Amino acid sequence: MSNLEAILSRDAYLLSIEIRLFWLVALFYGICLILYIIHLITKKTGHGRIGTNILWLTAITHAGLILLRTFEGQRAPFQTLYESLSWFAWSASITYLYVERKWKDVYLAGILVSALSMGACFYALLTRSPAVEPLSPPLQSYWFEWHVILAFLSYAVFVVSCSIEISYLAVKPSVKKGLKLEYGLNMHNLETFHRQSFRLALFGFPLLTFGIFSGAAWANDAWGRYWGWDPKETWSLITWTVFAMYLHSMSIPKWKEMPASLLNILGFICMLMTFIGVNWLARLLGIPSLHLYAM
């Protein structure tokens, strides 16, 4: 066996381990989702707690998987959509787990987070190629790591913010009526829990701003113009604008309730459009995009 053949054989072996591990991780995100749904139905904290413990285990395994991918590619593991979906699932889960530590026995927000993480993993596994490719010339830039890491961190934060917002909207009517709930939320902590959603969006906003500015600076170096109304660029601006509307509406007394909540959820939907939906939209409408590597 030649040296080259030995290297290819090793690469294929590592890839097979990675794919199997990825399936396992996706499956465990699914188990977390089921446990959180049982918690929603039964109102028993035990299921939620087990779900969170398994989610910790899954996120740690997923971190190992991402490290393995980094070793395989000898570069940051978010060049292709396969890789960025994996990164998105992991960053959303780890952000949720970090935030959830402060909220004893409140697991409602875990439903959306584990559902998205599972969905992202299965979407990557079933529809994208797992081939490890070298960086194409436009991606060989010092902006690559910073732009993607911070933009995806903002995505993860917006996912958790939206999950909390939806949980709040779902539970609020019952809590306000004084009904007894067993999701760990009551009249005393409900608004503080909701405040967490705003704080997360506030945390994510400068990160998204950096993501857009760094993307523009990178485009200026690579393509010769900082803004070209490319669908991906435009949707990132839409997401930024909607979150700007949300944050501003939080300082208007009449708008800080339902209108602001809806804007937060809309911002999350726009974020999903920026990440995934725009690829589908560009293909559907035949709009050329310079972000082909992310499709």
Place this chain on the structure above:
Amino acid sequence: MVRQAHHNIVTLSLSKGDVWKRLLPSNSVDLNPMAILKNIKDLNLQKIREAKLYRRFASLKTSIVLLGILVGFYILGTIFPQGGELEEYIEAGGRFASLVVFFNLLNIFTTPGFLITALLLFINLFICTIERLFVLLNQGIAKTEDLQFIPTHIFPLEINPHLEDALEGVREVFKKDLGFREQSSDPEMLDIGTDTKIIEKGWSYKWLTWIYHLSILFCFLGFFLTYLFSFEDEITLRPGEETIIKPAAISRWNRSWGRKPRELNFRLALQEFITEYNQLPALDYPGDKLSRLAVGMGWRDPKYLLKNESYFPKDWKSRLKVINLSPKSVIGEGNQAVLEKTIEVNDPLFYQGVTFYQAAYKQNLKIQVDDNPILLETETGKELIVPGIEGTFIFGTIRTGALFKRDGTIEKIRPFADVSFIKKDSAGKSEIEKLGKLEQDGSLVVDSRRISLKEFKEASILSYRYDPGVPILWWSGVFVLLAMSLRVFGAWYRIIYRIEERKGIPHLLLKIRIKGLMADEERLIHRLKYSLRKMTEPIDLDTPV
């Protein structure tokens, strides 16, 4: 006081005509420049700020509504391909041709509707920034709700029985232990009493908020300069060639004045063009979902295959030389090479305000059919008809330069192109047949004819752009990010405190206000309690001083 004045302003209801009559003196219709200047001087700023329209533009609700309208434009811009032609849109199955024409939906970001909305947002942001500045400059005497003193924490200072000692001690704790600074506000104006102190720690969140909003205004200025003065074009250069730069494009500003594009004051020479590739083995991996599940279950293994390997572009570079044509160039003489640089994607050349980018490259090749001395010329990716052969040839990108192999070795590529042959069947349907690799000086046989690649030439395609908006945009972007990050992630505290004697014991009464995600009221209280405990520890009389 300013806040109270605002309330009165909002309740004023004036018609637009009334507003301008009040703002300007009665002789304001005089068009004499001196009279206009005098009128400007006589403008009453306070009255402008009282105007209903001005108040509308100073409103946060207006900002949100305008941002919402802009979102609508942005979404339209992603539904309709921007910069495209109507024919292309119709060919691609577009069904709203009449709407597209009427609303200019293929160039929506240059339509009056979009530009006016952006302008209104700029005015809104400008007025809000000005208003915020007034508030900030007057905040030292402003009587605002957050400066009213309703204590939320009370600590007894048991060991310090004298009020004056306690006051001094607490002051030291806040200043030295906790790093607070005293505010030089006038207590009487604040209606909090002379014995009440205001202290702060951290960067003022209000100023930070103001700075990043002001920086966003400067970003708008950058966009505006780009919109008016930028132009871009591209040049194609072969290795060894030198050219003058005469852009065909012209900025909007110059076009509106009827000016024509001007030749730039330097020439550009391409000394070398380099292409590099990575060896990319093909992955044998199933496309259908069940087979992928089988891989996941370990019933099947993925494999990397070399026989279907592809050449993955690693880099393409142009070694450029700038020749200054001005009589006095940088080094003193005209027609001198003043700059040499190898550019690549992500690493452009910047000279005299113009940036040159490695955009792409093109390849021309000469094909020999049998032993015919007349060579056929074509370009990679384009169809070539060879006399005597029914169908057309397409020559793919010629791979040449260096190949970086997976085992770490570097190999010089023997130039080759992948050749396809398009033939129409009896029904007129095109069939594409892959003929394989055609190496330089090698040949392929098609219909008993020998097709040989005799020579090829490469040319570097460089795009260039003049954009005076970029520096302003970058600098203001840095300020936006810095100020926003400090505002959001930082920690700002304001404490209003007073020491009162209650039942013979001095008590510290305080109210805390925090801003920023790093600000933690509990931690502050914890540290304060710890410092106060230290301060109130009994003096050990046995220890010699």
